[in-house]
Amino acid sequence: MLRFLMRRTLGAVAILLVISAVTFFLFYAIPRNPALLACGKGVCTEEQLAIVEHNLGIDKAIPVQYWEYMVGIFAGRDFPAGHCPAPCLGFSFRDNRPVLDTIMDRLPTTVSLTIGGAVVFLILGLGLGMLAAARRGTLLDKTVSSTSLVLSSMQIYFLGPLALAVLVYNTGLLPQPSDASAFTEEPWEWFKGLLLPWLVLATIFTANYTRMSRATLIEQLQEDHVRTAKAKGMSRPTVFFRYAWRGSLIPIVTIFGIDLGALFGGAMITEVTFSLHGLGRLAVDSVTQSNLPMLMGVMLFAALMIVLFNIIIDACYALIDPRVRLG
Amino acid sequence: MSSQTVAAEAVPVVEAGAVGRSPGRLMWRRFRRDRVGVISACVVLFFFAVGLLAPVISWLYGKDPYTRYGQLESGLLNEYGYPVKPNGGIDGEFWFGLEPGTGRDVFMELVYGIRTSLLIALVVTILATLTAIVLGIAAGYLGGRWDAAISRLIDLLMAFPQQLFFVAFLPIIATLFVDPRQETPTHVKVISVIIVLWALGWMTLGRILRGATLSLREREFVEAAKVSGASPWRIIRKELLPNVVSPMLVQATYMLPNFVTTAAALSFLGVGLTEPTPDWGRMFATAAEVYRSDITYMFFPGVSMVIFIVAFNLLGDSVRDAFDPKTVR
Numbered sequence: 165m166l167r168f169l170m171r172r173t174l175g176a177v178a179i180l181l182v183i184s185a186v187t188f189f190l191f192y193a194i195p196r197n198p199a200l201l202a203c204g205k206g207v208c209t210e211e212q213l214a215i216v217e218h219n220l221g222i223d224k225a226i227p228v229q230y231w232e233y234m235v236g237i238f239a240g241r242d243f244p245a246g247h248c249p250a251p252c253l254g255f256s257f258r259d260n261r262p263v264l265d266t267i268m269d270r271l272p273t274t275v276s277l278t279i280g281g282a283v284v285f286l287i288l289g290l291g292l293g294m295l296a297a298a299r300r301g302t303l304l305d306k307t308v309s310s311t312s313l314v315l316s317s318m319q320i321y322f323l324g325p326l327a328l329a330v331l332v333y334n335t336g337l338l339p340q341p342s343d344a345s346a347f348t349e350e351p352w353e354w355f356k357g358l359l360l361p362w363l364v365l366a367t368i369f370t371a372n373y374t375r376m377s378r379a380t381l382i383e384q385l386q387e388d389h390v391r392t393a394k395a396k397g398m399s400r401p402t403v404f405f406r407y408a409w410r411g412s413l414i415p416i417v418t419i420f421g422i423d424l425g426a427l428f429g430g431a432m433i434t435e436v437t438f439s440l441h442g443l444g445r446l447a448v449d450s451v452t453q454s455n456l457p458m459l460m461g462v463m464l465f466a467a468l469m470i471v472l473f474n475i476i477i478d479a480c481y482a483l484i485d486p487r488v489r490l491g
Numbered sequence: 492m493s494s495q496t497v498a499a500e501a502v503p504v505v506e507a508g509a510v511g512r513s514p515g516r517l518m519w520r521r522f523r524r525d526r527v528g529v530i531s532a533c534v535v536l537f538f539f540a541v542g543l544l545a546p547v548i549s550w551l552y553g554k555d556p557y558t559r560y561g562q563l564e565s566g567l568l569n570e571y572g573y574p575v576k577p578n579g580g581i582d583g584e585f586w587f588g589l590e591p592g593t594g595r596d597v598f599m600e601l602v603y604g605i606r607t608s609l610l611i612a613l614v615v616t617i618l619a620t621l622t623a624i625v626l627g628i629a630a631g632y633l634g635g636r637w638d639a640a641i642s643r644l645i646d647l648l649m650a651f652p653q654q655l656f657f658v659a660f661l662p663i664i665a666t667l668f669v670d671p672r673q674e675t676p677t678h679v680k681v682i683s684v685i686i687v688l689w690a691l692g693w694m695t696l697g698r699i700l701r702g703a704t705l706s707l708r709e710r711e712f713v714e715a716a717k718v719s720g721a722s723p724w725r726i727i728r729k730e731l732l733p734n735v736v737s738p739m740l741v742q743a744t745y746m747l748p749n750f751v752t753t754a755a756a757l758s759f760l761g762v763g764l765t766e767p768t769p770d771w772g773r774m775f776a777t778a779a780e781v782y783r784s785d786i787t788y789m790f791f792p793g794v795s796m797v798i799f800i801v802a803f804n805l806l807g808d809s810v811r812d813a814f815d816p817k818t819v820r
Binding site: 179182183186190191313314316317318319321322325326328329333426429430432433436437447448450451452454459462463466467469470471474 | 646647650651652653654655656658659660661662663748752755756759760761762772775778779782783786789792793796797800801804805
């Protein structure tokens with residue numbers, strides 16, 4: 165296990181290095197002049213441009229800039245506008261603070277949104293999928309399958325405003341979504357504020373998980389070892405959970421890891437729809453303000469999450485399926 | 492397997508119609524018998540027809556998506572810019588109502604929006620499929636260094652945070668064509684959306700095609716073609732490509748609706764297409780601003796998109812089943 169983790173970590177670092185280099189190159193080399201982007205649609209004077217260029221550190225050659233950026237991540241860096249301590253993902257000139265500080269400020273909302281949403285969609289998705297697979301071909305199965313088909317075709321930018329209008333503004337069943345309260349101080353307020361985003365986010369995902377867990381379970385139920393277990397006279401629940409369900413988990417864990425990694429990097433559409441201030445909103449705002457250092461930082465952070473969860477998935481395989489050998 | 496099919500396989504001449512049917516023909520026959528598949532294909536074709544015939548519809552309906560009818564005629568919008576009539580101003584003249592604020596015709600906006608969205612999605616699907624064919628088959632057929640390079644490229648692109656990539660690079664791609672200090676023209680925006688979606692859209696199919704080619708390369712008929720002196724180009728064209736048509740078509744039917752919703756999401760987030768270009772996704776951005784006072788506006792783009800995506804997903808499942816009748820449903 166230890167060797168596996170070390171090897172995978174090295175691989176992850178390599179991938180992150182390449183991603184950072186590619187992103188950096190795309191951000192700072194492809195635009196004819198990144199400083200112009202930072203100027204926005206207004207017209208900058210030549211002096212202003214020179215200041216922006218100097219602040220961004222782009223008055224040097226691209227490889228030098230990248231090298232400085234990489235050194236900054238491990239050793240910290242000084243900018244004309246201020247100091248950026250050790251894991252320095254860049255310095256945002258819009259708000260005069262290190263990028264990482266802003267990311268850390270936004271992280272609680274993103275983590276709350278992701279974990280709460282994941283709990284809802286995992287329970288609902290796996291539960292409904294199991295139900296549909298166990299009662300395959302019945303009315304229940306058909307209802308669950310067709311509902312999840314329609315729901316998985318819903319988009320958050322449609323379902324979100326609809327839910328807000330119906331549940332919040334017209335009936336007042338749920339309070340206005342907010343990310344203001346901290347979990348440790350006011351857990352109930354935190355729960356109420358995020359309930360609607362969780363439900364809407366979960367609706368879309370639930371449908372996918374229902375479809376998938378149903379399909380894999382049906383496949384597993386037709387496996388030879390499941391038939392043997394049934395023929396041996398084992399009870400239905402034992403066969404269902406110990407044999408079939410366990411086998412159906414592998415593809416679900418794969419998708420779950422991918423989804424979780426993506427969500428921890430920020431759920432842009434959900435956050436914009438419910439005006440929550442997480443990483444996704446940060447990314448969108450950075451794009452509209454052409455805040456390149458911030459965008460670069462968020463991008464790297466999101467890539468880190470994806471790579472991290474990839475490793476976690478692979479480690480989980482071994483826990484679920486004893487045939488999988490790590491190494 | 493029933494005894495009947497075994498008999499049919501053993502003596503194919505008995506059933507006269509069964510002789511000489513190509514796999515494509517067989518697929519078509521199976522597909523035609525699938526009622527859900529045929530209906531969803533009709534729905535999908537209807538949407539494409541609407542997109543294609545948008546100017547004709549506009550001419551018949553007598554309105555266009557740009558004119559601000561609500562501002563030209565008094566009595567249509569109230570002082571806050573919302574339609575005077577109930578349900579978003581739906582009546583015999585404005586079938587789907589009026590857009591709050593601008594007073595444009597929602598029906599025309601939707602028709603032209605579908606046109607823009609489907610055009611983008613179709614172009615991206617074609618580009619992504621072509622890229623996947625070239626790179627996937629090159630990796631699988633040439634093997635060795637090519638395979639390693641292309642596989643690493645796919646791994647790398649897969650590790651990118653997708654949505655973030657789209658959102659972050661759209662403005663940057665646009666600066667390739669226009670000076671950032673000037674307004675970006677619509678066609679540049681469309682091209683930028685196409686480029687970013689294409690860049691991260693081909694990998695799944697590429698991986699599938701690589702795998703398929705890898706196993707096909709070792710098959711006897713490819714060996715036979717090689718021995719008889721066929722050029723690699725001929726082998727790829729005549730031996731490999733016909734054998735990967737089915738995964739290609741299936742994957743493409745899953746890809747297209749995905750591109751529609753992703754492009755719409757970009758417009759919703761305000762980085763894709765913007766005013767005044769009619770676009771399916773941009774309508775959701777407008778809807779998010781006005782839904783508290785006029786929820787009807789959101790209804791038409793939302794419901795039509797759900798119908799389109801459901802139909803396309805069902806079509807994808809039917810195409811898959813038609814190619815591979817063994818799959819469990």
